[in-house]
Amino acid sequence: MASTPTATQSNETRPELSLTEQLRQDIVAGNLVPHQRLVEADVAEEHGASRGEVRLALNELITEGLVERIPNRGARVRKVSLQEAIEITEVRAAVESLCARKAAEKITDAHAAELRDIGQQMQLVVDRGDREAYSQLNRTLHGRVIEIADQPTAAETIARLRGQAIRYHFQLATRPDRPQVSLPQHMAIIEAICTRNPDAAGRAMHEHLASVTEAIAASAVA
Incomplete structure (x- = not known):
C-alpha cells in the first residue's frame, strides 16, 4: 500500500527541502510515477x-x-500526456518571451553581470559534461x-505551467546531447537581455522554448 519512495529518498537525506519540495522532486525524478x-x-x-503537513503539501502540488x-x-x-506537455510549453514560450522582453527593458548593470556570470558557469559545466549542474x-x-x-x-x-510539464523537461534536460543544443540558445537570450534589446530577447526566448517543444514531441518517436 505504500506509495512513497524508499528511505533512500526520505527527508533524512534531504533535510534542507520542505515536504512539498521533496515530493515535487520525487515526481520530477520519476521516483513517484504517474497515477x-x-x-x-x-x-x-x-x-x-x-x-496535516502532508495534506498541505499535497494541496500545493x-x-x-x-x-x-x-x-x-x-x-x-497526475499524469500529463505528451500532447498536454507540448501545449503547456507552447504557452510558456509566449509568456516567457514577454518576460524576456521586459527584462531587457528593465535590466541593470548588476543584473547584466549576474546573467553573464550564469552564462559562463553554464559553459564551464557543459565543457566538463556535468548535466545535473547545467x-x-x-x-x-x-x-x-x-x-x-x-x-x-x-x-x-x-510557475504553474512549468510545474505541470516539469517531468518532460527534466527527462529532456538529462539527455546527453541537450546541453550542446540549448547552450547557444541560452547565450543568445543572455546577450539580447544584457544589451537591452527587447525584440531580440523575446525572439531568442521563443526560439529556445520552441526547440524544447520540438524535442519533447520528438521524444515520442525516439
Whole structure:
C-alpha cells in the first residue's frame, strides 16, 4: 500500500527541502510515477511528517498540477500526456518571451553581470559534461530573467505551467546531447537581455522554448 519512495529518498537525506519540495522532486525524478497513489498516512510515516503537513503539501502540488485528488480514492500523481506537455510549453514560450522582453527593458548593470556570470558557469559545466549542474543553472537563468522582468502575473502563470510539464523537461534536460543544443540558445537570450534589446530577447526566448517543444514531441518517436 505504500506509495512513497524508499528511505533512500526520505527527508533524512534531504533535510534542507520542505515536504512539498521533496515530493515535487520525487515526481520530477520519476521516483513517484504517474497515477501512483499518495496515501497521507504512508507519506507522513515515510517523511516523518504530520498528516496535516502532508495534506498541505499535497494541496500545493494539486495547485501546481503535479497531483490530483480522485473522489473516494485520495490523491495520486497526475499524469500529463505528451500532447498536454507540448501545449503547456507552447504557452510558456509566449509568456516567457514577454518576460524576456521586459527584462531587457528593465535590466541593470548588476543584473547584466549576474546573467553573464550564469552564462559562463553554464559553459564551464557543459565543457566538463556535468548535466545535473547545467540543468540547475538552466532553472536559475530562467528564474532570474522572470524576476528581473518583474511581472508577477506572468511569473505565477509560468510557475504553474512549468510545474505541470516539469517531468518532460527534466527527462529532456538529462539527455546527453541537450546541453550542446540549448547552450547557444541560452547565450543568445543572455546577450539580447544584457544589451537591452527587447525584440531580440523575446525572439531568442521563443526560439529556445520552441526547440524544447520540438524535442519533447520528438521524444515520442525516439
